[in-house]
Amino acid sequence: MYLDYFTDCLSFRTTEESLRKAFENFGQLVEVNLVMDKIANRPRGFAFIRYVTEEESQKAIEGMHGKFLDGRVIFVEVAKSQSELRQSFKQNRRQY
Template identity: 50%
Template structure:
């Protein structure tokens, strides 16, 4: 019986409920004219994204990333403004606001990390019996 009690004590101790260690948080992206917009509804279109963000400046490009099979939004997209000032206004005006019934988040887009070149292809298939 004592073993059962000590097991319960360990199971329900405060230390078992300590928060996990903080994850490495990426620093905020550098200001740019390109915004990353997340939290989009599956109904949101590129035209709808352009329309709502154009209230804050000249939108050069707006695209909702869609699933190739279904054609529905994957829940994120990109908006590019003509100037940094317009991009800042777009973030201020739309971050945390509703679009198509969903709360969306707008932030400066992070540039893609450089990709390593693909491994060179050989004309012979790999040999596994050496």
Template identity: 50%
Template sequence: MALSSSAAFRRIVRGTSSSFSQLKLTFSPSRQSSSFPLDEDSGIKELPPLSTPKLFVSGLSRLTTDEKLKDAFSPFGQLLEAKVITDRASGRSKGFGFVSYATIEEADKARYAMNAKFLDGWVIFVDPAKPKERRPLTTSSPEPEASETGFRSNKTIGWCG
């Protein structure tokens, strides 16, 4: 017999113990699929192998500093760099950072140990870092053209006055 959530809640508040077991079954979390394959025997997620010793750490608290990030990731190997990315204008953390290790094995150990763990009260996620893509240089405004008289003019359409 399926109970609606409000009826189950009312019975729990009134104190009937049989409705609590029904509520537990009613609200049991469903297993959600993941992007990584799950090893059914051990329950451990198989993550793809690393190709670089640099890790991308997301989900950082605004209060996390370079030192706190370094302290959290240093037990897993020789840490070369721990950098929290900050906003240029405000100086506040953007909520992500990078951690570099001496070897790929150390980085892999840190990724397994720190992925989905708490740091400064927030759940962090550790993934392999991707190489930075260079953006092509774009000019914000075209160069004014010279006319027959030698004057330069911008070909702006419309008038803002």
């Protein structure tokens, strides 16, 4: 089983190739998916990255979280499922 890792706050200049080059230092990449805005034809500011092992993924989080990539500070964390995101959203709404 592979875990997806979520990278946020990406520059509009970021490409799948620049992500691959930045993250391949931490292990064998299975997939790099830069999410694109189809209308504007540019990155939406986040991507999903998948490694062969969880250990490699953890190295990437430790090595890249809070670092600069293409002129922006990025945030790297374990991707959450849709149901986890909905649950978190509901909990946050109740706090207000």
